[in-house]
Amino acid sequence: MSRIGKLPVTLPKGVEVKVSDKNLVTVKGPKGELTKSLDTAISVKVEEGKVVLARATEQKRHKALHGLYRALIANMVHGVSQGYKTEQELVGVGYRAAHKGQMLELTLGMSHNVAFELPKEIKLLTATEKGKNPMITLESSDKELIGLVASKIRSLRKPEPYKGKGIKFSGEILRRKAGKAAGK
Secondary structure, X not given: OOOOOOOOEEXXXXXXXXXXXXXXXXXXXXXXXXXXXXXXXXXXXXXXXXXXXXEOOOOHHHHHHHHHHHHHHHHHHHHHHOXXXXXXXEEOOOOEEEEEOOEEEEEXXXXXXXXXXXXXXXXXXXXXXXXXXXXXXXEEXXXXXXXXXXXXXXXXXXXXXXXXXXXXXXXXXXXXXXXOOOOO
16 A cells, blocks of 8 residues: 555645545645646545545556655645745856846846746745845745746756856755866
8 A cells, every 4th residue: 555645634724625526626725726636546535634545446557646646735735834935046157136026037147138937826036145146036835836937947057067157956965076187
């Protein structure tokens, strides 16, 4: 039996979970509302402040889906109750970040500035302090969406291994390489 899938998801105060007859799970809380469509092989029940998932058969695919959907529902519950936050750091001389509404304007050492429009579900903050690297902070209730957007922003200028310049997640440890050895 799936060790992850058999664990019930406890619901904090203020969070509601509704399951429609077409296996559409809706989670509503103080930070927003999220929906997810589930496979018909997995059944979802809400009982006594807990969400319990069960699978139809013992097939390998159903076992995998059991654990997956339990984790996705747990992420949805956490997102609508507490939310998710991702911070990124711009490392490099002249690298800057600014925002106007949902439009992120990045200066990344290219011949042009990069404009990146974010979905309305994500809250964007940029901070530039003297003596520190510029920071981009993303906040949302949807873990999947915030991870996707953060990875797309990072892909605009991945950190390189020699000087470490680029967009990196705060707290990320980069594997650095030694430069070219001096002549004999």
